[in-house]
Amino acid sequence: MARLNLLEETRYEKLPVTVYPDQYLASKEVAQRIAELIKKKNEEGKKAILGLATGTTPIYVYKELVRMHKEDGLSFKNVVTFNLDEYYPMNPAAVQSYVTFMNENLFSKVDIDKNNIHIPDGSLPLDDIEEYCRGYEQKINEYGGIDLQILGIGRTGHIGFNEPGSAPNSGTRLVTLNDLTRRDAARDFGGKSNVPMKAITMGIGTIFKAREIILMAWSKHKASIIKKSVEEEVSADVPATFLQLCDNVEFFLDEDAASELTRFDTPWLVKDCTWTDQLVKKAVIWLARITNKPILKLTEEDYNNHGMAQLATQQGPVYNININIFNKVQQTITGWPGGKPDADDSQRPERATPAQKRVVIFSPHPDDDVISMGGTFIRLADQGHDVHVAYQTSGNTAVWDDDVLRFVEFSIDFLQSQGQDTKDLACTYDKMRSFFEGKKPNQVDIKEAQTIKGLIRKGEAIAGARFAGLSDDHIHFMALPFYDRMKTQKNVDFEDDIQQTMALLQQIKPHQVFAAGDFADPHGTHIKCFDIILQALLRLKKTEDWVKDCWLWMYRGAWHEFETHEIEMAVPLSPKEVERKRLAIFKHQSQKDRPVFPGDDAREFWVRAEDRNRETAKAYDQLGLAEYEAMEAFVKWDLSKN
The missing domain is CATH 3.40.50.10320 (LmbE-like)
Structure with a gap:
């Protein structure tokens, strides 16, 4: 029965999803899966072939793997890694490069053979990229393919840097980055104008060949794209939806990233609910929006046609529910955010006393x-x-x-107009101007x-x-x-x-x-x-x-x-x-x-x-x-x- 209930609850979800209370517990579980694979392959005398991701999403996975290496003796000597992508052009020594990221977060802290590390080379001449990408694919094939591929997801729905429009059979190649992807990376580069326009990425077809795929996502920032990827139809507009076609994929989410999935956002559509006051309020407001009606005009038919028959039966008649929720919403409105003095505050959001807060x-x-x-x-x-x-x-x-220089120029001019010494300030100005020119x-x-x-x-x-x-x-x-x-x-x-x-x-x-x-x-x-x-x-x-x-x-x-x-x-x-x-x-x-x-x-x-x-x-x-x-x-x- 529990299995049937779960299937009903997740019926909108087109691939397996596991939800954790937070990203730390989820990351530990992913790290454990990686560790088990490494140990299993080692016992078989084989190498573990890992596909790795970068960005903020896998950081705690890598931290846990480093901890397991240092405290539990997990060895990476039998591990071969292939990273998903790299910006292009990109100096491997740059702070923003994925070479730097992987070294700082994993490779420099474990006993992996540096010859077993493969990250797309963002420093190659443009004419060499096509041949290099073919070689990257060939190298993966020579190792027998990827055992476990770790993925994050961008807000465009990209996996790797496979942006909207990518083909499901695409291989490793040079791609143009979506504007939203570049905006999301802007802070790391000191502004969007400094974010590379292109990247080298494994293709969706390359990712599909992995024997196991884990996609991770944390925070409400990713909730909208997760809902599209998990519940909507397969579309090149959202590349992550192609993962619905895989038999060996699982999404690992924290509660915030999963919050817009139907079973969490509108649970009355998939299961009987425990109708708390807050859930009733949420459901009635949702119903008003779906039907484009004011709360007080909602009918029993509206409740029955939109998955809320259980609520109508348990707490009806529905007009009483409507009145109750209307009053609750109305009582949130106040022109007195510090509380209204000498007023009944039992139905107000803030206390009346003290009158001056x-x-x-x-x-x-x-x-x-x-x-x-x-x-x-x-x-x-x-x-x-x-x-x-x-x-x-x-x-x-x-x-x-420029604003810094403008303010200092004003200060120098003002001091000079007052006959004051500006030598020290002028030296500071020259120092900053020289720094900005080479910044x-x-x-x-x-x-x-x-x-x-x-x-x-x-x-x-x-x-x-x-x-x-x-x-x-x-x-x-x-x-x-x-x-x-x-x-x-x-x-x-x-x-x-x-x-x-x-x-x-x-x-x-x-x-x-x-x-x-x-x-x-x-x-x-x-x-x-x-x-x-x-x-x-x-x-x-x-x-x-x-x-x-x-x-x-x-x-x-x-x-x-x-x-x-x-x-x-x-x-x-x-x-x-x-x-x-x-x-x-x-x-x-x-x-x-x-x-x-x-x-x-x-x-x-x-x-x-x-x-x-x-x-x-x-x-x-x-x-x-x-x-x-x-x-x-x-x-x-x-x-x-x-």
Whole structure:
């Protein structure tokens, strides 16, 4: 019976999928499978032929293999490896090369014979590539083919660098990279313009020949493409769907990467559910969207026709369900994000008391506060709360080199106009200009340049916070050390970041903390900043009574908004408040027009923010609630569960 239930639950999935609580457990399992293959082949007196991937996805697999080598005696002497791909052109010694990646993460730390390592050569002359690719295929065949092929997946659905349009019988070859793939790699190369246009990759046909294939994916960032790859029809538009044609493939996913699969996203379509309050809310909002109806107009027929008959039977009549969910969504809307004084707060997202709250808005980068919650920020200040803003990192990575020179030139001219000595500053200017002229892609700036870039962003942040209504003594530019450390260190300790955050929290003793909850942030800064805040609060909770009355609210940044069913506080903005928020964002001039790291969205940050806030308001309107110009959304983090 359990087997039948599982088959029903996974009936939309066209290939085997195993889901793990997190990427670390999944990576350990993959590493164990690799280790078992190596040992088995060694016992048979044969070599284990591995196809390996690069990027962030397999890093913990390689770490676990290194641990097994050092602690458990796993030997790689009988292992032959073939890497999937390499950028072209690419110097093997470059930081961004996959030769460097594999050496740093695996090969230099185990006892593999260097002659058994094969990585596509990105340094060859273009005229030699075709012959080289044929030789790469031939070498794989000479070893009898690949025993186990490890894959990641790109957001285009590419496996290896087989981009949309690749043929299922393709072999190793030179390919042109998709623009989205290049945008995703932009940060590693110091900008998309520095990312190579081409790559050498094993073909889909080459991958298919492996006796076993494991594809791994982690984080919500990959959830959408995983759903397409697993549940949609085979198509060259999503190359990973070709894996549905294999008999020897398995997907290893963490819960976030699997979150959009039908059995997790809309489980009522594939099985009987345990109808928790949150699942009922999610399902009813989903039903309203699918049928394009307001919540209060949903009928029993709508429930029955869309897999929700069980809910209608157990908790009906459906109109009562509709009323309940309508009220729950309506109760998330408040014009008083700090709580409404002298009001019944039993159905409101925030407490009425104290009437004036101490508030800390943490901003990972110097503009996240106004981009993500600028309207709420301004309203909290307008409504008389004691609001502080804390900029966690300097953000100095995201300033153009030209801006540094422009600011220093201005300073030199100003000092000269005042008759002051500019000799030292002029020397610093010459030093930076010389550095910038020879600067390599993604090269870490010299200290002087980092300092000035940080000061540029600090000045903009202060201007934005002042515009929102804060006095200078309520503006804290933390410049947490981890941000600059991560540019040169692989293993970064966050203890002093946590201590600095604890000190600020102890100073303010806030009733409300707002923090960025962008855990799908492609650059990773947001989740690190959130973890620092969380650790600081959890430590303080053990000794400080005020933490028991401190609520932690999460906001989202420039990437994705919370789903409507997740939102616990929605702050509506009038047209005038939208304009005020826009002007606060405009104070960040270094990020306007064309920021250094725009991500995969060509819109300016202020446009993204306004569009997203209007989309949130529209989603509420379509559910049958009041129509607002825009809305900012928040989700509460329950500190009592930690």
